[in-house]
Amino acid sequence: MAARIDHLVTSGTFSLDGGTWDVDNNVWIVGDDTEAIVVDAAHDADAIAAALGGRRLVAIVSTHAHNDHIDAAPALAARTGAPILLHGDDLPLWKQTHPERSPDAELTDGQVITVAGTELTVLHTPGHAPGAVCLYAPGLGTVFTGDTLFQGGPGATGRSFxxxxxxxGSIRDRLLTLPPETVVxxxxxxxxxxxxxxxxxDEWIARGH
Known part of the structure; x- marks a missing residue:
């Protein structure tokens, strides 16, 4: 069975630089009926585990280490035995949320994660965070961009890190070079x-936000 993409939205807060905001996060599950990966374990380990059902969780892949993208990762890892993967440049951000628990392995640019016969290539796309990554799955015609690229422009860059x-530069060189039909x-x-x-x-550059 080919891999599919399941989607759930979880709600919680994002905190950085002394401020806290309510946010809704997309959690993406890529896999088949047997195994899967989770892209960004946000807010609600119970809801994510329920969406996984009985599937084996191969990995919890963190696109970056802002707390709203990783706050449920340790609980989900403890529940499933899956490793948490994060780019090493985001360890300082990770430690702000989980000082007592490190990720299990580092993501590196060009690394390939395989689940249910589908390859996802790690693209290091710093800017929103130093260790931000995107996951490109050409077989599924999609790229998971975390907070690097949204509908309407780049992720926010007004805060620390x-x-x-x-x-x-990351969007121009690593994302806009992908096939135009690629779903973000x-x-x-x-x-x-x-x-x-x-x-x-060019509009984004002119806006300079």
């Missing part, structure tokens, strides 16, 4: 496509 020129599945909000976002790069 973020940088606007860096995120624009984001960390928050609606999905889009590479082709829908690519024409707006």
């Amino acid at each position: 973020s940088d606007f020129p860096t995120i624009v 599945r984001t960390g928050h909000g609606d999905s889009t496509t590479i082709g829908a976002e690519a024409p707006h790069l």
Whole structure:
């Protein structure tokens, strides 16, 4: 059976630099009826485990270490035995949320994660966070972008550990080079496509947000 993509939305808070905001997060589950990976274990380990059903969880892949994307990761890992994967450049952010528990392995640029016969390639896309990554699954015609690229533009870069020129460079060099029909599945909000976002790069740069 070919891999499929399941989606749930969980709700909680995002905290950084002394502020806290209510957020809804997209949690993506990629796999078949036997095994799966979770992209961003946000807020609610029980809901994510319920969506997994009886499937073996191969890995919990964190697109970056802002608390709203990793807050449920240790609980889900404890429940399933799955390793938590995170790019090493985001360890300082991770430690703000989970000082007592480290990720189990580091994600590296170009690394390939295989689940249910489907390959997902790790693309290091810093800017929103130093260790932000996207996961490109050409066999599924999709890229999971976390908070790097949304419908309408780049992720926020106004807080600690973020940088606007860096995120624009990541999007231009690593994402907009993907096939235009590639579906962009984001960390928050609606999905889009590479082709829908690519024409707006110069506008984003001019806005400089």
